[in-house]
Amino acid sequence: MTTDNTLWSREVFEQKLRDKEQYYHINHPFHKLMHDGKLTQKQVQGWVANRFYYQTAIPVKDAAIMANCEDAEVRKHWVQRILDHDGYDGEEGGIEAWLQLGEAVGLTREELTSYQHVLPGVRFAIDAYVNFARRANWQEAAGSSLTELFAPKIHKARLDNWPSLYPWIDEKGYRYFRKRLSEARRDVEHGLQITLDYCDTREKQQRALDLLQFKLDILWTMLDAMWMAYIEERPPYCMDVEK
Numbered sequence: 001m002t003t004d005n006t007l008w009s010r011e012v013f014e015q016k017l018r019d020k021e022q023y024y025h026i027n028h029p030f031h032k033l034m035h036d037g038k039l040t041q042k043q044v045q046g047w048v049a050n051r052f053y054y055q056t057a058i059p060v061k062d063a064a065i066m067a068n069c070e071d072a073e074v075r076k077h078w079v080q081r082i083l084d085h086d087g088y089d090g091e092e093g094g095i096e097a098w099l100q101l102g103e104a105v106g107l108t109r110e111e112l113t114s115y116q117h118v119l120p121g122v123r124f125a126i127d128a129y130v131n132f133a134r135r136a137n138w139q140e141a142a143g144s145s146l147t148e149l150f151a152p153k154i155h156k157a158r159l160d161n162w163p164s165l166y167p168w169i170d171e172k173g174y175r176y177f178r179k180r181l182s183e184a185r186r187d188v189e190h191g192l193q194i195t196l197d198y199c200d201t202r203e204k205q206q207r208a209l210d211l212l213q214f215k216l217d218i219l220w221t222m223l224d225a226m227w228m229a230y231i232e233e234r235p236p237y238c239m240d241v242e243k
């Protein structure tokens with residue numbers, strides 16, 4: 001069998017990255033139920049509490065990417081991602097906004113920060129993302145953040161639909177999604193440039209596609225674990241079980 005090693009043009013390669021959208025967690029059955037307003041308050045709480053582990057891991061992942069990057073120009077931009085989540089100059093960051101989302105759905109801060117509701121499968125998936133970023137070269141790790149290509153659509157859908165579908169969620173909960181709309185667009189522009197510039201062989205292009213798939217699989221696997229616990233209510237990891 002012969003393999004075609006021709007370099008894809010930037011346009012073709014970018015389109016192949018974008019075509020990965022079919023694997024995005026927006027298509028996961030858990031997400032579809034959430035989007036259709038079919039989740040109970042407990043199920044929404046389960047998602048918010050589990051996703052908090054992702055929110056706190058993201059800046060750690062971004063610090064790992066920066067630690068592997070010797071290019072000051074890149075670091076100068078990339079550090080913004082950490083500040084977006086951690087906050088700066090008196091500005092509240094995404095982690096604080098997510099804690100407020102937790103309160104808006106009826107969870108206490110302590111329930112989120114203790115990670116008591118975080119399911120093993122969710123933890124393993126997110127840890128895999130952080131550990132990958134620690135070991136990979138920074139360009140490959142940067143490319144794996146490109147699931148954010150598809151994120152503005154999901155944040156916008158929540159802002160458009162949740163207030164009528166879940167009227168019991170306090171308005172202050174929506175700040176996170178509003179904030180991410182512009183941040184994700186900016187991050188993607190930078191991440192995409194890095195990936196398109198770095199992938200100057202077909203082998204690197206294929207590897208970037210595989211790593212984007214790896215990241216999509218992380219997001220998908222998180223929802224698989226949540227489906228088992230909160231939709232199937234499989235013991236022992238349903239929400240009310242004390243660990």
Ligand SMILES: O=C(O)c1cc(C(=O)O)c2c(n1)C(=O)C(=O)c1cc(C(=O)O)[nH]c1-2
Pocket residue numbers: 058144145146147148149150151154180219
């Ligand atoms: O709510 C979502 O569906 C969603 C998805 C993703 C993503 O696609 O990775 C991110 C976020 N949100 C998000 O809020 C966020 O800060 C973020 C950072 C990253 C990343 O990989 O660096 N992805 C995402």
